[in-house]
Amino acid sequence: GAGVSQSPSNxxxxxxxxxxLRCDPISGHTALYxxxxxxxxxxxxLIYFQGNSAPDKSGLPSDRFSAERTGGSVSxxxxxxxxxxxxxxxxxxxxxxxxxxxxxxxxxxxRLTVV
Amino acid sequence: GESVGLHLPxxxxxxxxxxxxxxxYSNSASDYFIWxxxxxxxxxxxxxxxxxxxxxxxxxxxxxxLNKTVKHxxxxxxxxxxxxxxxxxxxxTKSSGDKLxxxxxxxxxxxx
Numbered sequence: 039g040a041g042v043s044q045s046p047s048n049x050x051x052x053x054x055x056x057x058x059l060r061c062d063p064i065s066g067h068t069a070l071y072x073x074x075x076x077x078x079x080x081x082x083x084l085i086y087f088q089g090n091s092a093p094d095k096s097g098l099p100s101d102r103f104s105a106e107r108t109g110g111s112v113s114x115x116x117x118x119x120x121x122x123x124x125x126x127x128x129x130x131x132x133x134x135x136x137x138x139x140x141x142x143x144x145x146x147x148x149r150l151t152v153v
Numbered sequence: 154g155e156s157v158g159l160h161l162p163x164x165x166x167x168x169x170x171x172x173x174x175x176x177x178y179s180n181s182a183s184d185y186f187i188w189x190x191x192x193x194x195x196x197x198x199x200x201x202x203x204x205x206x207x208x209x210x211x212x213x214x215x216x217x218x219l220n221k222t223v224k225h226x227x228x229x230x231x232x233x234x235x236x237x238x239x240x241x242x243x244x245x246t247k248s249s250g251d252k253l254x255x256x257x258x259x260x261x262x263x264x265x
Contacts, residue, residue, distance in 0.1 A: 042196075069250050080242060080257040081197070094252055129196050135250035140185045142253060144196030 040064070042145035044130050050151045051120055059115040059148045061130030069135030070113050071142060072105055075127045084128075087113065088135050120152045165262045172230040174259045176243035179224060183245035186219060187253065188228045191240045200228070200241075230261075238263045 043062040051057050063070050072084040083097035087107045098104070102120075107113040117124055127149050131142040166172045178186065184205045189197035203210045203217045203226075210217050216229040226243050240260050244253040 071252060073255070081253075081255040083252060083254060086252040088250070131196070133250055137249045140187050140202045140246060140249050140253075141199040144198070146194075146196055 042130055042132055042143050044128075044145035044148050046148060047146060048149045048151075050153060053122060053152055054119055056116065056118045057120055057150065059117075059128050059130075059150070061113045061115070061132075061145060063111065063113070063130070063132030064143055065111075067132035067134055067143075068110065069133040069142070070107055071131045071133075072113070072115050073129045073131070075129055075147070077126075081129065084115070117150075120150075122152045125150055125152045162257070163260045163262065165264060166233050167264050168233060168235060170233055172228075172233045172237070172261060174228045174230075174241050174243075174261065176226040176228075176256055177224060178226060178243070178245050178256075180245055180247075180254070181221075181224065182247055183254075184248055185246050186217070186226050187244045187246070188215075188217060188226075189242045189244060189255075190237075191242065191258070193239075197242060233261075233263050235263050235265065237261060 045060045068089045070087040073081040075081050085105045086094040102118045105115045127147040129144055129147045131144040133142040185202050187202040188200040190200050191197040201212045201215055201217050203219050208219050214231045218227045240258045242255050242258045244255045246253050
């Protein structure tokens with residue numbers, strides 16, 4: 039597709055379970071970002087990948103959160119032992135990166151509900 | 154840590170009027186400032202950006218103003234339309250393509 043694709047669009051999980059959220063960025067985009075957005079709130083930075091550089095993980099809220107980006111393309115955000123406070127919309131974005139402009143393209147997000 | 158914030162959480166304007174959405178930032182090291190629009194149920198969409206060496210930039214019906222002296226950013230929308238109803242976020246970044254730090258957002262409601 040032409041845009042950033044995230045799956046699943048909705049996920050309901052039981053407290054304590056692990057979840058994986060997937061992001062397919064726009065082809066050719068070297069930068070990939072994960073953000074979290076709680077209801078009616080702003081976007082909280084989680085992690086940033088740029089090319090082959092070490093990712094900026096400074097926004098991950100705890101060691102239950104991790105992310106990887108395979109082959110410089112698809113990224114997976116994993117939340118282990120989910121808690122109710124993890125409920126939010128998780129947004130992924132990609133951009134050309136490397137000084138080629140600031141425009142980041144966002145996916146529709148994954149709405150995570152922990153019950 | 155340093156962050157980007159907004160003065161007003163909600164803004165209601167009459168259709169056809171001009172809208173002004175404001176934002177205060179605190180990271181003087183930021184080189185780019187960006188405005189995003191988020192419609193309900195969708196991801197944010199880029200509107201316009203401005204580099205720190207500029208004080209004004211115009212797009213289609215939108216103008217962004219940057220005042221580095223008081224660390225203030227604003228988005229002006231001319232002839233506001235119902236389709237402009239959304240939440241608007243300002244964001245900042247140290248360099249083009251780097252991670253973005255977002256503010257909390259302003260909801261713009263357009264009255265018919």
